[in-house]
Amino acid sequence: MPSPQTLTESDRRIVAGWATDCAERVLAVFEAEAPGDDRARDGILRARSFARGESDAASQIRQRFAAGRASGAATSPAGRAAARAAGQAAAVAHMGAHALGAAAYAAEAAELITPGRGGAAEIAWQLASMSAPVQAALRRLPMLGEYSSGPLGPGLLASGALGESIRTVQSALLDGDPDAEEAAR
Numbered sequence: 001m002p003s004p005q006t007l008t009e010s011d012r013r014i015v016a017g018w019a020t021d022c023a024e025r026v027l028a029v030f031e032a033e034a035p036g037d038d039r040a041r042d043g044i045l046r047a048r049s050f051a052r053g054e055s056d057a058a059s060q061i062r063q064r065f066a067a068g069r070a071s072g073a074a075t076s077p078a079g080r081a082a083a084r085a086a087g088q089a090a091a092v093a094h095m096g097a098h099a100l101g102a103a104a105y106a107a108e109a110a111e112l113i114t115p116g117r118g119g120a121a122e123i124a125w126q127l128a129s130m131s132a133p134v135q136a137a138l139r140r141l142p143m144l145g146e147y148s149s150g151p152l153g154p155g156l157l158a159s160g161a162l163g164e165s166i167r168t169v170q171s172a173l174l175d176g177d178p179d180a181e182e183a184a185r
Contacts, residue, residue: 004142005150007096009057011137016092017051018134019102020044022126023085026109030082034073040083043067043090050093060093078112081105088151097141097151104157104165111161123165127172139173 007015023044030040043066049055068087071080085108088101103126111119130138144166145158152158157166 003150005095005097005152007137007140012092012096013051013053014133014137015096015099016047018130019089019092019099020047021129022103022106023089026082026085026106029109030074030079033075033079037070037073039070040067040086043086047089047092057093078109081109095151100166100169101151101157103169104162107165108161123168135173143170
């Protein structure tokens, strides 16, 4: 049985578009630091192709790590977070929960660029830019830390600012859906 973090392929395509929007908002930070490195942008382009149904999950899964590896070419924490946002967006074809990772890394990059307000502003934009289908798909994901493995498990995305960002997004999604709130209890 697949993990509930996977989502259906249809839902993964829906959230891939939103995840790439999140990652693309901070991509310029990475590109300014590593202008010759196109791995992060390529990851976003591949994720957009997947979202539009122009590529299959299997081909995306094989290439999902390339964008995230670009973080090693960044010269600042914000640049690394921006590359990781692209890497998470590229991994949505594999597992839908990576969409929340893309959003969290984008918020982290924004906060590092504008301390004290960049992350909150980015999360506000992310929530405002979610279509109803994106919201519905993300509501199908388990809460952060609920499972012992996967992107929403107790690992890196569950701690620190990344975890706070994901919890904020998931909480906002629950606030907008009384059925989801009841199911979470």
